[in-house]
Amino acid sequence: MPKLNNANDLESLRSELQRARKNFRTTLTLCGGTGCQASQSRSVIDALKKEVNKQGLDKSVYVRTSGCHGFCEQGPLMVIEPGNIFYCHITPEDVSEIITQTLLNNVIIEKLLYTDPITGKKSQTEAEIPFYKAQDRQLLSQNRLVDPCSIEDFIAIGGYSALTKVLAKMTPEKIINEIKESGLRGRGGGGFPTSRKWADCKAAHGDEKYVICNADEGDPGAYMDRSILEGNPHLVLEGILIGAFAIGAAQGYIYVRKEYPLAVEHARIAIKQAREYGLLGEKILGSKFSFDVEIARGGGAFVCGESTALMASLEGKVGEPRPKDVHTVE
Amino acid sequence: MSTATLESILEGRRSQPQQLIEVLQDVQESYGYVPEDAMRSVSKNLGVPLMEVYRIANFYKTFSLKPRGKNVITICMGTACHVRGAHLLLDQVLGQLGLVPGATTEDGQFTVERVNCLGACALGPVVVHNGDYHHHMTPNKLRKLIASIRSTSMEEIAHA
Numbered sequence: 001m002p003k004l005n006n007a008n009d010l011e012s013l014r015s016e017l018q019r020a021r022k023n024f025r026t027t028l029t030l031c032g033g034t035g036c037q038a039s040q041s042r043s044v045i046d047a048l049k050k051e052v053n054k055q056g057l058d059k060s061v062y063v064r065t066s067g068c069h070g071f072c073e074q075g076p077l078m079v080i081e082p083g084n085i086f087y088c089h090i091t092p093e094d095v096s097e098i099i100t101q102t103l104l105n106n107v108i109i110e111k112l113l114y115t116d117p118i119t120g121k122k123s124q125t126e127a128e129i130p131f132y133k134a135q136d137r138q139l140l141s142q143n144r145l146v147d148p149c150s151i152e153d154f155i156a157i158g159g160y161s162a163l164t165k166v167l168a169k170m171t172p173e174k175i176i177n178e179i180k181e182s183g184l185r186g187r188g189g190g191g192f193p194t195s196r197k198w199a200d201c202k203a204a205h206g207d208e209k210y211v212i213c214n215a216d217e218g219d220p221g222a223y224m225d226r227s228i229l230e231g232n233p234h235l236v237l238e239g240i241l242i243g244a245f246a247i248g249a250a251q252g253y254i255y256v257r258k259e260y261p262l263a264v265e266h267a268r269i270a271i272k273q274a275r276e277y278g279l280l281g282e283k284i285l286g287s288k289f290s291f292d293v294e295i296a297r298g299g300g301a302f303v304c305g306e307s308t309a310l311m312a313s314l315e316g317k318v319g320e321p322r323p324k325d326v327h328t329v330e
Numbered sequence: 331m332s333t334a335t336l337e338s339i340l341e342g343r344r345s346q347p348q349q350l351i352e353v354l355q356d357v358q359e360s361y362g363y364v365p366e367d368a369m370r371s372v373s374k375n376l377g378v379p380l381m382e383v384y385r386i387a388n389f390y391k392t393f394s395l396k397p398r399g400k401n402v403i404t405i406c407m408g409t410a411c412h413v414r415g416a417h418l419l420l421d422q423v424l425g426q427l428g429l430v431p432g433a434t435t436e437d438g439q440f441t442v443e444r445v446n447c448l449g450a451c452a453l454g455p456v457v458v459h460n461g462d463y464h465h466h467m468t469p470n471k472l473r474k475l476i477a478s479i480r481s482t483s484m485e486e487i488a489h490a
């Protein structure tokens with residue numbers, strides 16, 4: 001991997017990647033997230049890749065393993081583009097039919113379509129499915145556009161362009177102001193305005209500042225942190241980088257539950273790739289900004305999701321909350 | 331316990347007390363538990379009192395101070411799995427193996443652990459066997475799973 005020395009390097013890499021992706025006539029995106037892995041999506045993905053190769057279609061068909069699409073209950077699932085065709089509960093035995101029927105002859109396979117349990121109506125495309133229709137996915141909608149282990153996929157859809165913009169054209173004050181105008185709030189439960197947290201941290205005493213990404217996600221039933229870190233880790237890294245630049249931090253941590261082994265693995269791979277491209281480390285993209293990230297695995301204590309306990313845990317101590325008379329940014 | 335592994339875990343982390351938890355995580359992963367020898371060595375190498383190492387290993391649920399079984403069966407007891415009958419699964423596996431949660435069978439084959447949510451709630455109840463996820467579990471399916479793991483290990487022992 002060539003190191004990217006400036007924004008132009010990144011842009012030319014991006015155009016190159018986009019050009020290469022145009023050669024694919026069809027993209028099959030299969031979910032390889034934790035939920036779908038539990039329903040054996042791995043064996044479907046392997047069978048599909050094998051069959052595509054066997055039929056000599058690997059130059060025109062891109063088989064992408066993505067993170068969670070949100071509809072885990074229907075897994076293993078896939079989306080075929082162009083066409084937005086959605087198949088669910090796929091088994092390895094369905095693979096050759098998908099290729100001969102749908103890919104080569106544009107025939108939809110009825111039995112793999114989603115059936116609404118109430119109306120009994122089948123949906124041909126992902127967009128028609130009532131479950132998705134009711135949602136306005138902002139961050140997680142990108143999940144099916146990227147393979148979480150491929151920084152190239154992320155760059156091809158515009159990844160790290162917000163970082164280049166920030167480094168080239170914005171001051172920390174301007175970033176914080178823009179965050180304020182966007183109305184962005186914390187996702188950890190309190191909904192605290194992100195701009196205030198960043199402004200306070202920037203103004204706080206002390207030379208060394210840190211960005212901590214709290215992906216401890218202890219609440220059962222909530223797994224947006226898992227979905228995003230496991231499905232699109234570079235998006236998280238880009239966000240951390242922008243936050244770090246705004247507050248003046250040189251080191252960051254991603255504190256992630258050990259119970260999410262796939263999220264840990266994908267975050268690790270993402271950090272490694274970002275370092276290789278020079279998107280983490282010394283003088284990022286030729287700027288004066290240096291920053292790196294480490295992963296800390298949570299030890300299975302729910303209370304460690306609380307910010308003061310989390311920081312104690314990061315310091316290698318017992319994760320017990322401390323009274324917040326001293327606020328965490330001070 | 332292989333000292334070579336412990337050496338490589340400590341590599342680049344000596345005299346850095348804040349690395350304690352990450353080091354213990356790696357020890358747990360490599361050995362399946364945190365042996366006393368390892369705690370002593372970690373204490374010396376990171377410069378953390380042994381008492382503190384023990385406190386950490388005891389506080390975090392991830393760490394086990396006793397060797398774990400060859401087969402670790404993890405039952406998700408999170409809310410979503412709970413309402414779908416995870417407690418029946420726990421009763422099933424503990425009864426079948428004659429264990430309490432966290433304990434290991436005398437032959438060293440099985441350890442049963444509980445966890446709170448694995449992020450696959452839509453497929454609950456979820457049971458994990460050495461990293462392999464099993465979804466929509468029922469006591470009956472779990473009984474068969476345990477029996478098949480047991481007969482596979484019996485065969486391995488017979489052939490060893």
Ligand SMILES: Cc1cc2nc3c(=O)[nH]c(=O)nc-3n(C[C@H](O)[C@H](O)[C@H](O)COP(=O)(O)O)c2cc1C
Pocket residue numbers: 185186187188189190191192197214215216217218219302303304305306307308
């Ligand atoms: C017991 C307890 C558990 C918590 N667990 C989490 C968690 O799992 N994930 C999280 O992001 N925040 C958790 N929090 C909130 C954090 O303390 C902190 O407010 C939050 O991470 C700040 O990030 P935000 O600005 O994005 O909301 C928890 C708080 C408490 C009191």
Ligand code: FES
Pocket residue numbers: 031032033034035036037067068069070071072073075
């Ligand atoms: S893990 Fe596949 S849709 Fe959630």
Ligand code: FES
Pocket residue numbers: 220221406407408409410411412446447448449450451452454455456
């Ligand atoms: S509660 Fe069991 S996976 Fe979430």
